[in-house]
Amino acid sequence: MNKRKKILKQAKIIRLARKLHRISGISLFVFFFVIGITSILLGWKKDSGGYLLPATAQGSTPHLQNWLSLEELHLIAQNTIRDTLNTEIIPEVDRMEIRKDDGVVKFCFKDSYDGLQLDGATGKVLQYGPRRSDFIENVHDGSILDIIFKTDSGIFKLTYTSILGTALLLFTVTGFWLWYGPKRLKRSKS
Incomplete structure (x- = not known):
């Protein structure tokens, strides 16, 4: 039993x-x-050919002493995205990623899935576009x-x-x- x-x-x-x-x-x-x-x-x-996540652009120098200040880069990013979106509202930066070896600072914005990459030394816009991977995440x-x-x-x-x-x-x-x-x-x- x-x-x-x-x-x-x-x-x-x-x-x-x-x-x-x-x-x-x-x-x-x-x-x-x-x-x-x-x-x-x-x-x-990262292997989507830039469709899901834009590839990291190449800046002019990885030497930080030649870079603009983060405050200057931040202001350039805000003005660039504001002008690109044709709005009077100043977009709020959610995060900044510094890619020293690439000479690039990446910006992601709150309330937007747009991404912007600036040359750390010159402030030149290297890449602007949607960050679809942020939405997917x-x-x-x-x-x-x-x-x-x-x-x-x-x-x-x-x-x-x-x-x-x-x-x-x-x-x-x-x-x-x-x-x-x-x-x-x-x-x-x-």
Whole structure:
């Protein structure tokens, strides 16, 4: 009788794992589909020929002593993007990436997926264009909802990543059990 109880218990665990796996998969299918596609795109962003992420331009010198000040470069970037977008609103810089070896400073702007690359020494515009990979990253991690609903707390991103991360762990455990459980049950029966 003890062997039979053990077999029934194992079968019950397998059924529970299958049910959890199925319900989670059905409930989160769209989200996992989006994460899968955006993961592939993000993996290829640097190899997309500049379509997803503009290639880093080459500035005139990597020697920082020959560069303009960050304040001057910041002002040039704001004025350039304002003039390019034909607006009176001064765009706010979200981040600046200094690529010393390339002699370039990259600018990304808040409320925009535009990117601008300036020569660190001359302030000359080397590249301007959309940073599609930033949008894809926001979709991938759920922060696009924080942007749409203008939440500063990042609550949508936190909730989204927590739910999907937990679901991925659940899929891993239940998927393993759906593979291993029947093998174990078969051994118990013989």
